[in-house]
Amino acid sequence: MKLIYLESPYGGNVPRNLTYARLCMHDCLERGEAPLASHLLYTQSSILDDDVAEERTLGINAGFAWAKHAELSAVYTDFGISDGMKLGIEDAEKNNRPVEYRKLFDFSDMKQSKQIDELSKYTYKNADIIEESNVCACYFCLKTFPSHLVIDFVDKGKTALCPVCKTESVYGDASGFSMHPKFVALAGKWYFDGSSETF
Numbered sequence: 001m002k003l004i005y006l007e008s009p010y011g012g013n014v015p016r017n018l019t020y021a022r023l024c025m026h027d028c029l030e031r032g033e034a035p036l037a038s039h040l041l042y043t044q045s046s047i048l049d050d051d052v053a054e055e056r057t058l059g060i061n062a063g064f065a066w067a068k069h070a071e072l073s074a075v076y077t078d079f080g081i082s083d084g085m086k087l088g089i090e091d092a093e094k095n096n097r098p099v100e101y102r103k104l105f106d107f108s109d110m111k112q113s114k115q116i117d118e119l120s121k122y123t124y125k126n127a128d129i130i131e132e133s134n135v136c137a138c139y140f141c142l143k144t145f146p147s148h149l150v151i152d153f154v155d156k157g158k159t160a161l162c163p164v165c166k167t168e169s170v171y172g173d174a175s176g177f178s179m180h181p182k183f184v185a186l187a188g189k190w191y192f193d194g195s196s197e198t199f
């Protein structure tokens, strides 16, 4: 198996970026590769705190120590290239490690894009459909959760707020849309990364 050092964003929308990093790990494994993502490993509770500068640097350096053994840096760019990823690319270049840029999502499938375009209808005045649902997802933080955890509403109780990130980006499975993490992430990119403007 090819040893892969995985680069994807961490800071900013952290819940989204953690879900995205897991999907990227899955993508590498599906390709028959053995990936390591230091930002998934070292940021876990009781390991390092990314908000503390010294600890963040420690995590980055520990990651780069492992990266020296990797055959390739795989840079996943669906949500842009963060400053941390830029450091990783510089490190790869310094150590003559090849860099491959990858995307998980392909919006060239217009049918799928059109379907996603309909999804936002189910995030507005959606209290009834949330109640009919068993599971809900949020395409801002990419979390899925049982519908009974959705307890905050705006628009006079008609529009659901995400219990994790408090945005109005929640839809329920009764909408007929997929709850698969890859679909939720695809919707996240569609609605919050400006990609919809290119079509």
Ligand SMILES: [Zn+2]
Pocket: 138, 139, 140, 141, 142, 143, 162, 163, 164, 165, 166, 167, 169
């Ligand atoms: Zn959320």
